[in-house]
Amino acid sequence: MARYHIETYGCTANRGESRTIERRLRDGGHHPADGPADADVAILNTCTVVEKTERNMLRRAEELQAETGDLVVTGCMALAQGEEFVEAGIDAQVVHWDEVPEAAMNGECPTTTPDTDPVLDGVIGILPIARGCMSDCSYCITKRATGKIDSPPVEENVEKARALVHAGAKEIRITGQDTGVYGWDEGERKLHVLLDRICDIEGDFRVRVGMANPKGVHGIREELADVFAENEKLYNFLHAPVQSGSNDVLGDMRRQHQVEEFLEVVETFDDRLDEWTLSTDFIVGFPTETDADHERSMDLLRRVRPEKINVTRFSKRPGTDAAEMKGLGGTIKKERSKAMSELKRDVVGEVHESMVGTRREVLAVRPGTGDSVKCRDGAYRQVIVQHADDHGIEPGDMLEVEITGHETMYAFGRPT
Structure with missing residues (x-):
């Protein structure tokens, strides 16, 4: 898991966003470092009130870049004047507040809270349905902490969801390292069964499904898409991280799925739902990624046009197989990340313009x-x-x- 350092400047709202970011990072199994020099990733939450503030933000970004492995910049200046960091030659990922945890996690699966108990956060109920995953990705260190999938019975999770609704939850977020393989350890994937049962609970609430790797979803794609189509309580939203448009790179990542399987998942949901949101992730600059591989990822993004896209530059996690590979130069990763992030803004902007x-x-x-x-x-x-x-x-x-x-x-x- 990553060690992070976060700095926040500006108003109370910015401080609130940083608390949310930090809570999600901790829920993902990551922990704070003693300082930027000890961190795998530094996060700078910026302010942009006056010109002097902007100069201070750029100077602090330069200092953090020199002190830590990776830098993520967010906040008001990042959103309003992100080009300033590029023009200053600062090698950072400039992202929206909501995208910071994914940018910092290096494409790794999230972990759940240690005891996998549900949590009520305002009107949002967080329900971890299982612990662990069935993957063995070469870049991910999370597996060390979580192990193989361990799925509680459907009825147990339904009762936890019911308790959240009775406690006042208006949105239930289904979480786990890989929700798509829920039940695999019992011989049968049951995510669609669980979702159908949760939607039967009396009350006015909505349900959001957390990350589900394409391989796990692929085997139940039709059943799952049918459940989405039949239940208004389910947000029409699927987070299926493809990570690369190249089957060669996916093989080196040990991602288990191929691009064609990801596309079949997308096509199935397109057939069943009039309007839905596809969220996916790309890791750019994996050690074996060639220029042609990167173009395949860009082509896949243009073809599928997801409504939500997390772009992460590869960084080595100690103890993983990918950490032993000869890495690409920082300039290559930066250029590929910039190109994909620019395409991402065009794609995502189209979605909101159409609304x-x-x-x-x-x-x-x-x-x-x-x-x-x-x-x-x-x-x-x-x-x-x-x-x-x-x-x-x-x-x-x-x-x-x-x-x-x-x-x-x-x-x-x-x-x-």
Whole structure:
């Protein structure tokens, strides 16, 4: 697991975002370092109030870059003036707050809380359904901590979900190292069965499925897509990290799936659902990735056009097989990451642009910056409603909004 160092500048909202980032990193099995020099990754949450602040942010980014292995920059300056870091020659991943944990995790599976107990965080219920995975990825150190998949019975997880709903959960997040292989240790993958049962629980709530590797989903893709199509409580959202568009690189990563299987999963969901969100991950700069392999990843991204994309530069984790491979130069990784991130912004921006002018029902899930609230529509796309107090909107409320505009990573909605 990674050791991280996080620094936060600016307002209370920024500090709140950093707390959320750090909680997700800790839930993923990662832990804080004593300082940037001891960290595998440094995270700089920036402010951009005045010009002097911007200069300070650039100077601090340069210092952190020199002190640590990898640098992730987020926050207001990163979102409003991300090009400033590029122009200053700072070798960093510049990402939205929500993308920081994935950028810092190097494509590794998340871990769950040590005792896999459910947690209620505001109106969000977090339900770890199993521990461990069936993969043996050459770059991932998480397997050491989690081992093989260990799946509690369906009924046990249903009862935990029911308890979360009774405690006030309006959104249940199904989590695990690889939700797609739930039940594999018992001889039968049962994610679709579990989701169907959870959706039968009485109450007004939504369910989001966490990361599921393509190989695990592929064997139950039709059953799973049918469950999504039949249950309005399920967000039409699937996080299936492909990691590369090259079968050769996938083989070196020991990812178990091939590109064709990933595409068959996507095609099945396209057939069953009118609107859904595909979230996927790419690791750029894996030690054996050639220019042709990188182009295959770019071509796959252009073909599939996922609504949510996590781009991570490969970094070595001690004790993994990939750490023993001869790495690519930092310049190569930086150039490939930049190219894919630019394509990502175009693809994701198209999705939110297409939402403008539509009306949709959303669930308010968390307070946003200032007097705003973060909401999710039926496909788990983020919609920001401003002036929430004026409209009497609080987390947990369901409301109809008209989409009035968008940024790259989210849309703006006005209550109707």
